[in-house]
Amino acid sequence: MKAFFKLYQNLDREGPGEAADVTWAMQVGNLAKDAHILDAACGSGADVEALLEAAPKGHVTGVEKHGGFVKEARARLGNDPRVDFKTGDMTQVTGPYDAIWCAGAVYFIGIETALNAWRSALGTGGFIAFSDACWWTDKRSKMARTFWREYAGMTDQAGIEEKINAAGYDLIAARRVSSQGWEDYYTSLEARIAKLRPDADAELAAVLDASVTEIATWRACSHEYGYLLSVVRPR
Numbered sequence: 001m002k003a004f005f006k007l008y009q010n011l012d013r014e015g016p017g018e019a020a021d022v023t024w025a026m027q028v029g030n031l032a033k034d035a036h037i038l039d040a041a042c043g044s045g046a047d048v049e050a051l052l053e054a055a056p057k058g059h060v061t062g063v064e065k066h067g068g069f070v071k072e073a074r075a076r077l078g079n080d081p082r083v084d085f086k087t088g089d090m091t092q093v094t095g096p097y098d099a100i101w102c103a104g105a106v107y108f109i110g111i112e113t114a115l116n117a118w119r120s121a122l123g124t125g126g127f128i129a130f131s132d133a134c135w136w137t138d139k140r141s142k143m144a145r146t147f148w149r150e151y152a153g154m155t156d157q158a159g160i161e162e163k164i165n166a167a168g169y170d171l172i173a174a175r176r177v178s179s180q181g182w183e184d185y186y187t188s189l190e191a192r193i194a195k196l197r198p199d200a201d202a203e204l205a206a207v208l209d210a211s212v213t214e215i216a217t218w219r220a221c222s223h224e225y226g227y228l229l230s231v232v233r234p235r
């Protein structure tokens, strides 16, 4: 964990995505300017500014299980009275929230578990926007399958919609997280890897190697998988 955090410390974000994703999703959900929003698994708070742009008179609560990221998020945005960050489990939230945003973290628990956990935290008319790993094709290379082997529930776009329906939600709209959102993230990660490599001990070297593999896999297989951003509302 120490080595893992060393790699991710003070990066702009901890997963693929960009501000345009937030803007699009909040428009699709018809977010009010004074909305209360939960950023579930907010990491170091990469998306909070874009969320506040969508709801300038509102409030954003970031919940993140890794205390180090919470500390970074507070250092970054903690002076803004419209924001607060908590260390905690994203499934243990109460609300009520007008919107729940979750970038690149639903795969830790699965779509159904996440949507079921968040239902009671949504206020009337509230919506959820989440990005999740998705297969774009049935022709899946060994490289891509090996990388995603631990996400047993990973499926294609139709499969994600089925899970959304099965959890009692309607899909409002979906779109892919852009290649730019992946490239920006991986470019900053590559710079960090290069900086840490010369003095890396065995534990850190293993974490760096895993990241190099992750980046190479996406560069070789981005036509096979990516993140689908879905905006959903409970029925």
Ligand SMILES: C[S@@+](CC[C@H](N)C(=O)[O-])C[C@H]1O[C@@H](n2cnc3c(N)ncnc32)[C@H](O)[C@@H]1O
Pocket: 012, 013, 014, 015, 016, 017, 040, 041, 042, 043, 044, 045, 046, 047, 063, 064, 065, 066, 069, 088, 089, 090, 091, 102, 103, 104, 105, 108
């Ligand atoms: C890939 S990062 C994405 C972070 C941020 N949303 C972003 O896009 O930069 C996934 C984050 O989910 C957090 N996480 C995983 N499971 C969690 C849980 N049950 N509750 C809260 N945070 C969780 C991890 O600690 C990590 O910071």
